[in-house]
Each structure stands twice: as C-alpha cells, then as structure tokens.
Amino acid sequence: MGSLKPGLVRLLTTVGVLKTVNYGVRHFTRPGCLGRIRSIHFARWVFVAGTERMIFCSNYDGSVESYMDDFINKTGFGLNASFSNGIGYPRTNWLVRDGCIDERNYKEYLRRHTLPTQVWYKAYPGMTAADLERHTRIRLGLEILSMTDEQAREWVALL
Numbered sequence: 001m002g003s004l005k006p007g008l009v010r011l012l013t014t015v016g017v018l019k020t021v022n023y024g025v026r027h028f029t030r031p032g033c034l035g036r037i038r039s040i041h042f043a044r045w046v047f048v049a050g051t052e053r054m055i056f057c058s059n060y061d062g063s064v065e066s067y068m069d070d071f072i073n074k075t076g077f078g079l080n081a082s083f084s085n086g087i088g089y090p091r092t093n094w095l096v097r098d099g100c101i102d103e104r105n106y107k108e109y110l111r112r113h114t115l116p117t118q119v120w121y122k123a124y125p126g127m128t129a130a131d132l133e134r135h136t137r138i139r140l141g142l143e144i145l146s147m148t149d150e151q152a153r154e155w156v157a158l159l
Contacts, residue, residue, distance in 0.1 A: 001048075001053060001054070001055045001056075001113060001115055002053065002054060002083075002086045002087060002088070002089075002113045003051075003052055003053050003054075003086070003087045004052040004053070004054060004085050004086060004087065005085050005086070005087055006052070010085040011052060011085075013085055013095070014054070014082075014085045017081045017082055017095075018045050018082065020081075021078060021081070021082060030133070033133070034075070035074060035075035035078055036074040036075060037070045037071065037074050037075060038129055038130050038133065039060050039061040039062055039066070039067065039070060039128065039129050039130070040058060040059070040060050040129060041058075041059040041060060041061070041122075041129050041132075042057070042058060042059040043056070043057070043058040043059075044056070044057050044058075045082070054086070056082075056083075059120075059122075060129075061128040061129055061130075068106070068107050068110060071100065072100045072101070072103060072106065076099070076100045076101065077096040077097075078096075079099070079100050079106075080092045080095065080096045080097070080098070080099035080100055081095050081096050083099075084096075084099055086109075086113075088109055088112065088113075089106075089109055090102040090105040090106050090109065134158055137155075137158055138155070138158050138159065141155040141158070
C-alpha cells in the first residue's frame with residue numbers, strides 16, 4: 001500500500017496508465033501472463049476511496065526475490081509507469097525509464113510498502129501459474145475438432 005505524489009496530473013496519469021495496462025493485459029497478452037511474467041496468478045490495483053492511496057495485490061509463484069527480479073527484468077517499463085507516481089518510488093525519466101533499474105532502491109521500496117497477508121487462498125495447491133496455463137492449453141486442444149499436423153505436434157508436446 002502506498003500514497004501517490006500530490007497533484008491532479010499525477011492522479012490522472014496513474015489512472016490513465018492503469019487503464020492502459022488493464023486494456024493491454026486483457027487484449028494483447030496470453031491468459032495467465034502479466035506481460036512476459038508467467039509466475040503471476042493474480043494482480044490488481046485498487047484506489048482507496050476518498051484518498052490518494054493505492055493498494056497493489058498480487059499472488060505469485062516462487063520467492064519474493066524472484067518475483068521482484070521478474071518485474072525488473074521482464075516488465076520494468078510497465079512497473080515504472082504503474083508505480084512512478086508513488087511517494088518514495090525510485091526516480092524515473094519520462095514515466096517509464098530508470099526507476100526499477102535502481103534495483104536496491106526498488107526492492108527496498110517494495111519491502112517498505114508490503115503488508116503481511118492475513119488470508120490467502122490457492123484454488124490449485126501445488127500447481128504453478130505455468131502448470132495451469134499448460135493444462136488450459138491441453139484442455140482447449142481436446143475441444144478442437146480438427147488440427148493441422150503442426151498444431152497436433154504442439155499439442156502432443158504439452159502432454
């Protein structure tokens with residue numbers, strides 16, 4: 001949980017970025033992926049009503065260290081765009097540059113703003129997001145009435 005830097009422009013920029021990210025994830029990425037990150041089960045940004053505070057919730061596979069590294073290395077520009085207007089986030093240039101590249105300060109920022117989880121639920125214990133995505137592709141392959149030879153080879157490789 002964190003606070004936005006003061007000002008209407010910062011608030012509107014953050015709202016615009018989050019709407020763009022939402023649209024992009026829904027229409028341009030594969031289900032089960034957040035950009036190039038395949039270890040995310042769930043991610044959501046929520047504004048606290050009547051304040052300039054924002055909550056980011058996510059559910060992921062692996063350690064918090066690998067989670068942070070995935071964001072830095074695979075979607076740094078999106079991470080910067082989403083969080084650069086937060087108080088204390090490492091300095092960015094033009095909204096998407098630098099920021100999380102300062103790995104030490106980014107990781108410290110994340111640790112300072114992390115709240116302990118009180119309740120947690122996992123629908124498929126023992127399965128990673130990648131496992132779930134693969135199983136979904138297998139199921140979808142069972143529903144297809146006809147496949148090319150190449151599609152059939154790709155589907156069998158999933159088994």
